[in-house]
Amino acid sequence: MSILRSPNGCPWDREQTHESLLPYLLEESYEFIDSVKSGDVDAMKEELGDLLLQIAFHAQLAEERGLFNFADVDQAISDKMVRRHPHVFGDASSADLDHRWEELKHSEREQKGLKSVLDDIPLALPAVSRAEKIQRRAAKVGFDWDEISPVFAKIEEEMDEIRRAIDGDGDIHEEVGDLLFACVNLARKLDVKAEMALDDTNRKFEARFRQMETTVLPKSLADYSLDELEALWVEAKNAQKG
Structure with missing residues (x-):
């Protein structure tokens, strides 16, 4: 990447920024998902390479600004994995692993200055995935139904509100969004992505x-x-x- 970004390198590569590269990062991620879904091993290998290229590209841009480099990225994820797996790399027991994981995540959020359990959910996530993450975070602090029957009741309630909105009593756009959110919640309760x-x-x-x-x-x-x-x-x- 340093050669491609050099004065004698590729004009297109030299013009790129973190922002201009974002669509390519998303595209390569989706192409890798397609390769997994199709079971095409050769395509998986190729698409992982394309993803790695995007990571290297962003690291090169950061290095040019004196922020960090590829080795720093590698070290950061290695440190995170060690920190999050004390039962593997340390003396901690694997018992009560879920509780320890949440404690680690909470500690990391505090270090980043995040106050809400929702603060670090990426805004750029697809809406369905983001809805599920929001619901999971809310559930972790107890804001969730114990049984599934209220979820079905909520879906029925949202459908009734759409019917009323169609008749002129309400915002159809808002009510459809509420119904979709409730359906995502049903999937979450059924342990379906x-x-x-x-x-x-x-x-x-x-x-x-x-x-x-x-x-x-x-x-x-x-x-x-x-x-x-x-x-x-x-x-x-x-x-x-x-």
Whole structure:
């Protein structure tokens, strides 16, 4: 990276900043997720390399400003892992591991000057993932239902509020957001990662829809009625299960 950023290096690389590189960091992260989902080991190796490149790039930018370098990043994560695993690298017992973990996290938040348990949840997280993190943090201090039945009741309540908003009594945008938040909470209570579950459903829908498109070739799905499309959907669904 130092060569690419040098006066005789690549003009594009020399122009980049932490901010300009952020979209690429996200893109490479999502591409690695795709490679894992597809089970493509070669792609996993390639995408991890692309992610490592982004880390090296950001470290190089920081080094040029005299802030830190790649070795500092490596040392920082090594120190964190040792600090967070005293039962492995120290004399602490593995008993009551969850409690010790929370104590360590609390101590780290205090050192960073964070006052709320929600303070270090990244604002840039996808909304579904961020909702789950917010709910988990709230639950850790006891702000959570012990049983799942109130979660279902909350979802029903939010659906009723959407119906009233549609009739003119309320903000539809706000009520839909409340319903989505409640659905994420249901997933959390069922120990399901809502972001991953929704991603799997997206992929499932896409596969079935593409099958429908293939089935009607050389025609277009737009040439069919809704009843015909629903029949094609059932056919694609059954083929996928078979």
